[in-house]
Structure formats: C-alpha cells, structure tokens
Amino acid sequence: MAMLEIAGFEKRFTIHHLNKVMPAIKDIHFSLETGEFIGIVGKSGSGKSTILKSIYRTYLPDHGKMMYDSSAFGVVDLAHITERQMLHLRKYEIGYVSQFLNVMPRTTCRQLVTNALLEMGSTEAVAGGEAEKALAHFEIDPKLWDSYPNTFSGGEKLRLNIAMATVKQPRLLLLDEPTASLDQQSKMKVREIIEKLKLNGTTLVGIFHDIEFMEGLCDKVYDMQTRKLTVGEKVGVGAES
Amino acid sequence: MHEEPILKVRNLRKQFGPGCSHCANLDSDRLEKNYCTVCGTVYAVRDVSLDLYPGEILGIVGESGSGKSTLMQCLYFDTDVASGEAYIHTPALTGTNVFELSSQQKRSIRNHDYGMVYQNPVHGLKMNFSSVGNIAEKLIAAGNRNVGEMEATSKRLLENVHIPLHRMKEEPRNFSGGMQQRVQIAKALSNNPPILFLDEVTTGLDLSVQANVLDLIKKIQRELGISMIVVSHDLAVIRMLADRTIVMLNGEIIEQGLTDQVLEDPQHAYTQQLVYSLL
Numbered sequence: 001m002a003m004l005e006i007a008g009f010e011k012r013f014t015i016h017h018l019n020k021v022m023p024a025i026k027d028i029h030f031s032l033e034t035g036e037f038i039g040i041v042g043k044s045g046s047g048k049s050t051i052l053k054s055i056y057r058t059y060l061p062d063h064g065k066m067m068y069d070s071s072a073f074g075v076v077d078l079a080h081i082t083e084r085q086m087l088h089l090r091k092y093e094i095g096y097v098s099q100f101l102n103v104m105p106r107t108t109c110r111q112l113v114t115n116a117l118l119e120m121g122s123t124e125a126v127a128g129g130e131a132e133k134a135l136a137h138f139e140i141d142p143k144l145w146d147s148y149p150n151t152f153s154g155g156e157k158l159r160l161n162i163a164m165a166t167v168k169q170p171r172l173l174l175l176d177e178p179t180a181s182l183d184q185q186s187k188m189k190v191r192e193i194i195e196k197l198k199l200n201g202t203t204l205v206g207i208f209h210d211i212e213f214m215e216g217l218c219d220k221v222y223d224m225q226t227r228k229l230t231v232g233e234k235v236g237v238g239a240e241s
Numbered sequence: 242m243h244e245e246p247i248l249k250v251r252n253l254r255k256q257f258g259p260g261c262s263h264c265a266n267l268d269s270d271r272l273e274k275n276y277c278t279v280c281g282t283v284y285a286v287r288d289v290s291l292d293l294y295p296g297e298i299l300g301i302v303g304e305s306g307s308g309k310s311t312l313m314q315c316l317y318f319d320t321d322v323a324s325g326e327a328y329i330h331t332p333a334l335t336g337t338n339v340f341e342l343s344s345q346q347k348r349s350i351r352n353h354d355y356g357m358v359y360q361n362p363v364h365g366l367k368m369n370f371s372s373v374g375n376i377a378e379k380l381i382a383a384g385n386r387n388v389g390e391m392e393a394t395s396k397r398l399l400e401n402v403h404i405p406l407h408r409m410k411e412e413p414r415n416f417s418g419g420m421q422q423r424v425q426i427a428k429a430l431s432n433n434p435p436i437l438f439l440d441e442v443t444t445g446l447d448l449s450v451q452a453n454v455l456d457l458i459k460k461i462q463r464e465l466g467i468s469m470i471v472v473s474h475d476l477a478v479i480r481m482l483a484d485r486t487i488v489m490l491n492g493e494i495i496e497q498g499l500t501d502q503v504l505e506d507p508q509h510a511y512t513q514q515l516v517y518s519l520l
Contacts, residue, residue: 016510017517057499059506083499084244084294087484104459104481105452118463 001069003203004055004172005031009064009079011050024050028064030222030229034171037194037204041211042224048207052174054079055205056096057086068094071171091120095165098176101149101157109152109160110135110145116164134167138193155186162193166202173197175206179213187213245330246292247468248316248436253289253325255308255315258282275308275491285311287492289325293436296466298458300483300500302476302515308492309472310360313440316470317357318347329354331435352382356429356467360441362421365428368414372399372424375413376431383432398427402457419450426457430465437461437469443478455481476519480504488512 009028014021025047032038040048053059055066061079068078070093073085081089090096103112113134117127135145138159144152149160158178165173175194179187194217197204208214211221221230264277264284271277275284286308293299301309314320316327326338331354339350351357359365366375376395385391399409402423413421422442429437439458443451455478461467471482479486479500486503488496488511496509507513 013506014508016513053505058501060498060502060508083485084297086499087297102480104456105448107456115459115463 001075002031002067003034003036003069004205005065005067006051006055007065007067009051009054009061009066011047011054011059011062025224026063027227029227030220032203032205032220034069034203035198035201036219037198037206037217038220038222039211039214039218040205040207040222040224041209044209046224048209048224049176052096052176052205052207056090056094056174057083058096068172092168093171095168095170095173096176097158097161097165097173097178099154099158099161099178099180099182101152101161103149106148108146109140109149112149112160113163113167116167120168130167131163134163137196138163138166139189153186155182155189158182158190159193162197166197166200170202172203172205175204177207177209179208179210191217244294247295247330248293248470249326249328249330250292250316251290251326251328253286253312253315253327254284254323255286255311255320256282256284256323272491275306285492286315286322289489289492289494291487291494291497293468293470295435295468296462297485298462298469298471298483300479300486301470301472301489302474302479302486303489304474304515306491307489309474309489310440311492312489313357313438313470313472317355317438318344318351329436352379352384353432354434354436356432356434356437358422358425358429358437358439358442360444362413362418362425365425366413366421369412371410372404372413372416372427373409375424376428379428379431394431395427398431399424401430402427403453419446419453422446422450422454423457426454430461430467433465435468437467439469439471441473442471444473444475451478458482476504476515488515 007029010026011024012021013024028051030038040051042048050059054061055078066078067075069075070089072088072092110131113131114127117130140156140159140163144156149157152160178190182190258281260282261277261280263279264271264282272284275287289312303309315322322340325340327340329339357365370378373395376398377391380391380394396406399406404420404423413424416424443454446454462469473479483500486497486500487494488503488509490511496503496507496512503512504516507516
C-alpha cells in the first residue's frame with residue numbers, strides 16, 4: 001500500500017456572487033511510497049496548491065479519493081474523514097509548510113517552535129531543547145531566536161515554518177512553493193534542507209513552478225500540464241549537484 | 242478514533258415573543274431574516290446542534306444579531322431555551338438533558354463545570370468587590386471553604402493573567418478594560434471548569450492587550466486542556482484560536498468546518514461575503 005494515493009481527484013470552486021462554478025482541477029492521479037519525495041510542477045494557476053490544500057483539508061475536496069496510510073486510523077480517505085480525525089492527523093502526522101507565516105502575535109521564534117511541541121503533549125523542558133535543535137538544524141541565526149518573526153525575510157519565515165512543522169516529526173510533509181520568490185542563495189539553502197528531511201525519512205510532497213532547481217532530489221515528478229507522472233532516473237539525469 | 246463530546250447540543254431554539262399562526266411552524270421563509278413581521282417575534286436561535294470535544298477550541302462567528310451571544314447565554318443558563326437538549330459528558334451528568342434540570346442543579350453546573358467570560362466585564366464581575374474577593378466568591382460557590390487556600394489560588398490566577406498582586410485588593414472598577422477582562426478570565430478559571438465560554442472577549446481591547454489575552458487563552462488550552470467555545474465577529478481572532486469554526490446567520494448554523502477551510506474555501510454565500518470583507 002502506498003503512503004498516499006490520489007485517484008480521480010477533482011476540485012471546483014462555487015463563487016456565489018458571480019453565480020458561477022469555477023473548475024480548478026480534475027483527473028489527478030498519483031501515488032507516493034513511504035520516504036519518497038514527489039514534486040508537482042506546473043504553471044502558476046494550474047492547480048498545484050489546490051492539490052496540496054485539499055490533502056490538508058484547507059480546501060474541501062469535491063470528487064475522487066485521497067487514500068492515506070495513517071498510523072492512527074490505518075488507511076483512510078482524507079476526502080471523507082471527520083474534522084476531528086483531520087485535526088488529529090494535522091497535529092501528529094501531516095505537516096504543511098509555505099512561506100507565509102500565520103502565527104500567534106507577539107510570540108518569539110523560539111516560543112513558536114516550542115509551542116508546536118507542547119501542543120503534542122511534550123514537557124516544557126523537552127520541548128525547549130528540541131526547539132533549539134530544530135532552529136539550529138534549519139540554520140536560523142541564533143540572534144533571531146528570541147525575536148518576533150514579523151520582520152523575518154521570506155527565506156527565514158520559510159525555514160521557521162519548516163522548523164515548526166518538522167519538530168513534530170510528521171510522517172508526511174506538504175511543501176507549498178517553498179522556493180517561490182527566493183533568491184538563488186536562499187533556494188540552495190532550501191534544497192539542502194529538503195535533502196536533510198529526506199535523509200530523516202520524511203515523505204514529502206512539494207510543489208514548484210520550476211523543477212530544474214529540484215533536479216536530482218525528487219523521486220517522482222507530476223506534471224500538471226501533461227498529467228503525467230515521471231519516475232526515478234528520468235528525473236534530472238545526472239544532475240546531482 | 243472514538244471520542245465522546247464533552248458538550249453535546251441538539252436542536253436548541255430560543256425565541257423572544259409568543260409566535261403566531263404566521264410563524265409558529267418555524268418555516269424560515271415566512272420570516273424576515275429571523276423576525277416575524279406579523280407578531281414581532283424574534284427567532285434568535287433556530288435549531289442549533291453542535292458538539293464540543295475535550296480540549297478543543299470551537300469558534301462561532303457571525304454578524305451582530307446572528308444569535309451567537311444568545312446561544313452562549315442559553316448554554317450558560319442565563320436565559321431559558323424554548324426547546325432543545327444539551328448533554329455534558331461528566332460522570333454525574335451523562336445522559337441528562339441539562340436544560341431540564343432544576344435551577345439549583347443548573348447553578349451547581351455553573352459553579353463546577355462551566356466558566357463564562359462576558360464581552361462586558363460588568364456582567365461577569367462584581368465591580369464593588371475586590372478582585373481577589375471576586376475570585377473567592379466563585380471558589381466559595383464551588384464549595385471551597387479554606388481561606389488560606391482560596392487566597393493562594395486567587396494569587397496564582399491573578400499572576401497568570403498578569404494582574405500585579407499589589408493591586409489584587411482593589412475593586413475592578415478602578416481597572417482598565419483590559420485588566421477587568423483579565424480578572425474576569427481569572428475568575429472564570431478559578432473552579433477549574435472543564436468547559437469555558439468566551440463571548441467576544443477581545444472585542445474593544447487594544448491590539449497589545451488583545452495579544453496578551455489571546456496568548457493567555459491558548460496557554461490555558463495547552464496547559465489545562467479546557468474545552469472552549471469562543472464567540473467572536475473578528476475572523477482574525479477565530480483564526481488564531483479555533484480548531485473548528487461554526488458560522489451563524491439569522492440564528493442558524495449555515496456552515497461549519499476546520500477554521501482554515503471555512504476561511505479559505507467558504508461554501509455558503511454569506512461566509513464568502515464575510516471572508517471577502519476581511520482586511
């Protein structure tokens with residue numbers, strides 16, 4: 001059984017003030033084994049984020065199946081589990097990361113990562129230590145640990161988000177355009193961080209508008225234009241950099 | 242995963258006015274919003290059912306007049322319901338519709354199982370009692386008799402909500418709105434209630450105090466595992482606090498879901514308008 005299998009997935013948006021139903025995506029099929037990294041590529045507006053947000057239930061899925069092999073409930077269809085089950089999975093199994101930070105006001109970087117652990121039931125002492133490790137691991141400057149993230153750069157916000165998500169050791173991590181609007185150097189850092197996550201055995205779904213950058217890193221690539229899944233060596237042949 | 246809700250509400254209705262033959266069958270299309278144009282009856286809460294699970298924060302949003310506060314007042318027994326059921330999952334109360342209990346039993350639930358923080362601190366505090374006296378009042382109601390213990394508890398709670406202890410003997414009417422609100426939260430928490438109702442608690446507070454109160458509420462949830470219903474018309478507050486959110490309009494629940502889903506993929510026309518209005 002694959003860790004995540006998307007079959008015949010479809011999402012439409014009903015816009016009431018226009019009296020319109022906007023089709024977003026349809027006929028999406030792909031699957032992912034434990035420990036793999038799948039990259040979803042396509043132009044902006046092609047529906048990449050819609051897939052990711054639907055997996056995370058930020059969008060309500062319309063049609064199709066999203067079978068996820070959870071450790072809490074066994075194999076479940078993410079499109080149909082209860083809200084409480086989804087909250088449980090979000091808390092313990094599935095992480096979502098973007099460059100946009102949406103956090104409690106006036107909370108320091110260190111406290112945000114600590115809180116993520118406290119919510120899972122860690123003790124204050126353990127959480128504090130783990131938080132520092134995570135912040136160091138994702139190369140957030142220790143000078144920033146006790147500041148509020150309002151003034152962080154895009155790359156720093158992203159790394160803080162990754163630290164908050166991965167400190168919980170999720171089984172499945174969703175990366176929403178982690179490299180968008182970053183410069184070359186910051187992108188390199190993101191790449192290194194994804195390599196670290198892969199080494200830790202995290203299963204990843206990432207969306208990118210330019211896949212060249214992720215060459216050699218993805219095990220599979222799903223192209224939104226062709227609706228095709230490319231597997232293994234065909235992805236960025238010999239581009240290990 | 243089988244979870245028992247700690248608070249289960251079924252088909253709750255509340256009306257102001259006698260109703261008439263025009264509106265009595267509760268046919269919603271005969272009403273102007275939630276108002277009967279013939280007899281003037283307001284149907285404030287119409288057939289509301291909800292579940293509150295242990296340790297979660299449930300948000301309720303809606304415009305003013307949508308019935309959010311009336312719903313809270315019904316649940317807290319401040320006002321009688323027209324019909325409906327509510328079940329609290331504690332050993333003593335399982336299987337009992339708490340709306341049918343005697344007023345004495347309802348008072349006992351308020352003293353032991355419920356905490357309430359009103360939008361206006363005047364409703365939750367005795368303004369001419371000292372702050373510590375306000376908390377002691379609630380502790381005594383909950384059966385506490387040891388003065389030393391009560392004082393220690395009061396001090397700890399006031400410290401938690403950042404009220405300087407040298408002012409604890411002062412009457413809340415001398416305090417700023419934000420401080421009054423924090424004393425009210427301390428009072429509501431004093432009996433360790435498994436269920437806490439928060440009605441527009443940050444409305445009218447300045448941003449800096451609001452951040453304090455939000456942080457305090459999150460901390461309470463994390464450390465004490467208290468289940469909360471948070472009513473607010475402020476979507477940003479709901480986004481920060483609530484795991485799940487209910488949207489009310491004209492006394493009815495029109496939509497519910499995970500908070501980020503309600504805000505990013507709203508289904509109902511009204512919710513869409515609400516979200517588009519967000520700054």
